[in-house]
Amino acid sequence: MSESRPVVTARLATSRVLPLETTDLGTLDDLVDLVSAGGLVVLSGAGISTDSGIPDYRGPDGTRRVEPMTYGQFTGSSEARRRYWARSYIGWQRFNAARPNSNHRHVSALEQAGYVDAVITQNVDGLHQAAGSQDVLELHGSLDRAVCLTCGEVASRASLHERMTQANPGFMERFAAAGHTVGSQWGEQVRPDGDIVLADELVASFHAPRCLVCGHDSVKPDVVFFGESVPKTLVDESFRLVESAGALLVLGSSLAVMSGYRFVRRARQVGVPVAIVTQSATRGDADASIRIHAPLAPTLDALGAALEP
Template identity: 55%
Template sequence: MRTRPTLTWTPPAGLPPGTTDPRPVADALRRGGVLVLSGAGISTESGIPDYRGEGGSLTRHTPMTYQDFVGDPRARRRYWARGHLGWRTFGRARPNAGHRAVAAFGRHGLLSGVITQNVDGLHQAAGSDGVVELHGGLDRVVCLGCGAVSARAELARRLEEANPGFAPVPAATNPDGDTDLTDEQVGDFRVLPCERCGGILKPDVVFFGENVPPDRVEHCRRLVREARSLLVLGSSLTVMSGLRFVRQTAEAGKPVLIVNRDPTRGDTYAETRVALPLGETLGGVAERLGVPLD
């Protein structure tokens, strides 16, 4: 029997409380060498929901797992039908003040790098360079047969042609690019194979139940080793893919700072958690440091 990954986390009693004082974040950035680790919460102000915050998608939606996608053609049909609509929403999303602040901090030499758990490409759209996409990017598609990587926009064009008139209204869009559709709305949506080998196409993202490529993990570990501190932005750190870097930073005796309105699984490792909205907080920090966002 397949087991689904743990998607929820309940904060235990005794976690250190959050603060509304962003000065420790400003102080860390002023010293430089800050490695940013961002999660879905930084993109909510761009209209992309998060997983676990108030009204988060996990309250109504279980993300697609790698095992289901590979092993069940009906699951693939549902995913691609829903994801085809979700891609339209992601394509319209624009960077918000949080993304622009991270890009500005990078331009002013305050960051040592950016790791994102998001698949929306908004850090890059805001102007951040060298972003490590821990879970991949929705703007690419990979063939599970021959390994060819192609542009999601091209597949979207092919899917439009193969499914003329497909325009159901989804109940919601989720952080992984999936949307909420009923089986009736999915209907007989046509899934397309790889043009090169006829293999199964998959978005170039790490599904739940799938491992982050080891070389990518090691690259992130190296970034942690080289950084002076770690700044977590908008992540609950529920899954180990991000939490491991928080633990590594703390074990090395370096500061961990978190900006997230809700408690996180990494709070016990952090010097502070600023419980304020990200755009407002990072914009205020940028102003305090004299860093223009544009």
């Protein structure tokens, strides 16, 4: 266990205080003991996918690196939807190329070995399933789908991308020609929702997708935007899983927003042990019986090795 250090704090966008200095609680051996007892529910955040090339939203102090489009902005105007889809059209191509990393594979292996009963993920990238995890609740939806807010028609993101390509000939070439002003931001600015920084003049030339059934431009990725509520059925099912778990293991989440933090709070309320593995401090540190502030990949490598027969 690391020695106590002065606590420095920063103000979150959610007006919560997040410690910048971290203090571990427990050891890897304690984590091994907890996981080996089984009945585990994993709660994963954006940090589990960063090794797949998908940056997370927040820096070490919990401050957002980028401001995502909110639900109110998206539904507020056709221009906002055009801006979202133009940026997402570019970002999706890198996002869709992402593949599971060792973190996802470790979680899948723990499930196959009988230690993990379910995964609740805040991510919309589908990488847990791609790695082989079977029982996954996508708390914030999936970018693989799009839904029309007017008539409810659901379409695959792949087919939607093909339609946008046909409606916007030469758009990728114009994006590439922007070179030093836009292209240099490609790596740093792809967000966990597949969005990307894009010049205003490119956005203005983009034709946003329309629903093939009702014709409206109210097509939205089937994900929960900031400012939008997680479906109650998913929240209730997640609470049920947490309440019946042997332990809750948080991987790669700052827990800065209530959509994930509430499950840590519920676990503590009902006496379910909470373990948190992230590199930075989290909003749920005070609720955890084990907290390890370390890079996720080597920690899970060590955990997997310790659990091997």
